[in-house]
Amino acid sequence: MARMIDVAEKAGVSIKTVSRVLNNEPHVKDDLRARVRAAAEDVGYVPSSPARALRSRRSYAIHMVSHSHRSAYVNAIQFGAVQTCQERGYQLMVSLMEDLRDMPEVDLVKRFERLVEASKPDGLILVPPLSNDERLYHVLERFDVPVARVGPNNLPDARIIVKINERAAAHELTAHLIALGHSRIAFVRGKEDQNATHERFAGYKDALDQSGLVLDEALVRPGDFGFSTGLKAGDALFALTDRPTAVFAANDDMAAGVLMAAHRMRLDVPGDVSVVGFDDSEIAEKMWPALTTVRQPLLAMGNEATRQLIDAATQSDPALSGPPNEYLDYEIIHRDSTGPVRRS
Secondary structure (H helix, E strand, O other): OOOHHHHHHHHHHHHHHHHHHHOOOOOOHHHHHHHHHHHHHHHHHOOOHHHHHHHHHOEEEEEEEOOOOOHHHHHHHHHHHHHHHHOOOOOEEEEEEOOOOOOOHHHHHHHHHHHHHHOOOOOOEOOOOOHHOOOOOHHHHHOOOOOEEOOOOOOOOOOEEEOOOOHHHHHHHHHHHHHOOOOOOEEEEOOOOOOHHHHHHHHHHHHHHHOOOOOOHHHHEOOOOOOOHHHHHHHHOOOOOOOOOOOEOOHHHHHEEEEEEEEOOOOOOHHHHHHEEOOOOOOHHOOOOOOOOOOHHHHHHHHHHHHHHHHOOOOOOHHHHOOOOOOOOOEEEEOOOOOOOOOO
16 A cells, blocks of 8 residues: 655655645645645555544544435435545545434434434535424534535525525526427426425526516426426326426426326327426436436535535634535536427
8 A cells, every 4th residue: 555655755745745735734835735636646545534533633534414315416416525535535424314304303412412423523414405404403503513515505604505506597497498488387396395496496486477477376286306296296287278388397306207297198298298307317318308407516516515524624613614605507408308389
């Protein structure tokens, strides 16, 4: 295995300088920092997290808490977090907590006390719906651990938030459908306790209002971000006498359900109905026809949440880790599930 002295010799610097760079200490010139990191990569040096933890009394671990192991959204963010942890010599730990919604707050406190005490992380990453759970916000205030929240939320004083402008993205996607001639555009909502549902619905309404279209409540259906609720919503929408010519599902899994409902009704997509989703998860490219959707930079969101936590761990004030509320870029991905409205 490569040693720190090998990195020092490769970079032409002292071992102390290598240590300062790999421990992310301040007051190191950017070009020197880049040279040392490049040398470490060239020789294949991987810092020992346990050894550094003993020296610094830090764990060199980031802990990600998720509600699901089946979510493509969560898995992509997790992979991004792993990438940054590996680059910075950290470990990523992952906990699954599916049953927090109905848990009394006293039990919630105990559960997170055990989690934080067991792993002593340098930072926590929370993904939706945990990232905008107000009870969890108050619980985590008890612990002196920086927290990065992924996705839109309106929690007070949340310092590290990594998100896109979901309202603007939903507006742009709806405007794309309107530009194709669609005026009866349905919307399938997600879980009501997630801010993403409300942000995406607000963007949908914004686009309708801007185009002078009246929102038809019959075209708004409940959902929970799962395939089965998209299928149920699609069945109901396509059974209407005056059915929609386009459906905006608040995520890709529900859009897949809407597509199946269309196929079962022998509706042509996009000839009879256009369908769009949100997230650009793996299923979006694999369904037929491939789905027009909003691409969230999920890997980059995992990268950024982890980077800000590590930066916060190396500074006395977590607020110094970087601008907390800047939007990351999104992209509208145009595929085969959308087309011009078919005039009768």
